[in-house]
Amino acid sequence: MKWNKSEVIGFQNSLLDWYQANRKALPWRETKEAYKIWLSEIMSQQTQVETVIPYYKSFLEKYPDISALADADDAELLKLWEGLGYYSRARNLKSGAQQIMAEFNGQFPRELDKIRSIKGIGPYSAASIGSICFKLPEPAIDGNLFRVSSRIFEISDDISKTSSRKIFDEKLRQVISIKEPGDFNQALMDLGATICLPKAPKCAECPVILYCSANANGTQEYYPIKTKKIKQKNQYYQAFAVKSADKYLMSQRRKNGLLADMWTFPMLETEEKAEVELPSNLKDKVIKYTEIGEITHIFSHLKWHVRLFVCQLEEDDQVQANTAMDNQKWLSKKDLMKHALAGPQIKLFKLLQDAFHGH
Numbered sequence: 001m002k003w004n005k006s007e008v009i010g011f012q013n014s015l016l017d018w019y020q021a022n023r024k025a026l027p028w029r030e031t032k033e034a035y036k037i038w039l040s041e042i043m044s045q046q047t048q049v050e051t052v053i054p055y056y057k058s059f060l061e062k063y064p065d066i067s068a069l070a071d072a073d074d075a076e077l078l079k080l081w082e083g084l085g086y087y088s089r090a091r092n093l094k095s096g097a098q099q100i101m102a103e104f105n106g107q108f109p110r111e112l113d114k115i116r117s118i119k120g121i122g123p124y125s126a127a128s129i130g131s132i133c134f135k136l137p138e139p140a141i142d143g144n145l146f147r148v149s150s151r152i153f154e155i156s157d158d159i160s161k162t163s164s165r166k167i168f169d170e171k172l173r174q175v176i177s178i179k180e181p182g183d184f185n186q187a188l189m190d191l192g193a194t195i196c197l198p199k200a201p202k203c204a205e206c207p208v209i210l211y212c213s214a215n216a217n218g219t220q221e222y223y224p225i226k227t228k229k230i231k232q233k234n235q236y237y238q239a240f241a242v243k244s245a246d247k248y249l250m251s252q253r254r255k256n257g258l259l260a261d262m263w264t265f266p267m268l269e270t271e272e273k274a275e276v277e278l279p280s281n282l283k284d285k286v287i288k289y290t291e292i293g294e295i296t297h298i299f300s301h302l303k304w305h306v307r308l309f310v311c312q313l314e315e316d317d318q319v320q321a322n323t324a325m326d327n328q329k330w331l332s333k334k335d336l337m338k339h340a341l342a343g344p345q346i347k348l349f350k351l352l353q354d355a356f357h358g359h
């Protein structure tokens with residue numbers, strides 16, 4: 001349902017008045033300088049605000065403006081970032097500063113498409129910087145805004161779908177304050193962080209309770225709609241089938257953690273599509289290796305991609321089991337029956353069998 005003009009104004013006023021009275025005091029809220037807001041936005045991604053504050057201050061002392069950041073020494077920059085994690089953010093900031101020097105004459109651009117073109121700035125950060133620094137009426141939709149607006153307007157579109165963003169964006173554009181879009185965005189973010197919480201929202205304290213459809217219908221807990229699918233993190237491994245006579249070199253996994261104590265081929269975690277890297281005790285012994293395929297194995301939060309290499313030894317049985325890394329042994333097929341094989345390992349044996357004996 002579309003709001004009339006007085007509802008829009010009433011909503012904006014309630015929200016903005018509450019924000020003025022309750023806004024969190026943060027160093028980057030003392031300024032509208034785009035460089036500083038940009039810095040705070042990038043530092044705050046995936047990071048708690050309290051953690052960001054000292055980094056923000058020391059970063060500005062060292063690099064007070066765009067040109068200083070563009071000239072930053074890489075090692076010093078990363079040292080200053082140490083502990084914040086996601087180091088590509090620091091590198092992108094420097095590249096972005098160099099881009100602003102080269103393409104925009106050292107001036108942070110004021111138009112949304114130009115802000116978006118800066119390295120490392122996505123749609124959310126661009127809208128946030130644009131609304132705070134240049135009063136662009138752009139909704140800055142992050143997780144908090146999804147939650148709060150899905151409740152206020154009872155939007156039933158699944159927030160984990162990319163296509164839903166447009167629906168939220170359109171709805172928020174109808175109500176965003178043209179005069180104070182930056183405060184409006186930040187007010188909704190603060191509301192989501194302190195009152196319209198994911199579980200048990202504190203509706204009795206909410207400044208916009210009169211405008212909230214979910215509150216009126218008692219449906220707060222149903223919103224936002226989000227498919228529950230857990231996204232597994234991808235991990236990449238190389239596994240090595242090394243056979244001598246009728247025995248395979250096998251590794252026992254550590255006592256703790258995933259697949260604890262279970263047996264697999266020697267394996268190394270690598271980057272995706274990495275070059276082959278043999279484990280240290282195989283390096284000088286293997287004269288030839290052949291990749292025969294890949295298996296995937298899904299755990300609750302992880303997805304393993306394991307490439308299997310069959311290795312040929314220089315001389316039979318010369319590889320020392322590497323006991324420093326993990327417990328290794330040469331095991332015959334009969335021995336293997338007595339050892340707990342990890343799920344992915346069973347798939348690796350199957351792959352091996354298919355490769356050499358047909359289907």
Ligand code: SF4
Nearest residue numbers: 196201203206212215
């Ligand atoms: S009334 Fe409740 S559900 Fe609605 S916006 Fe406020 S805190 Fe969220």
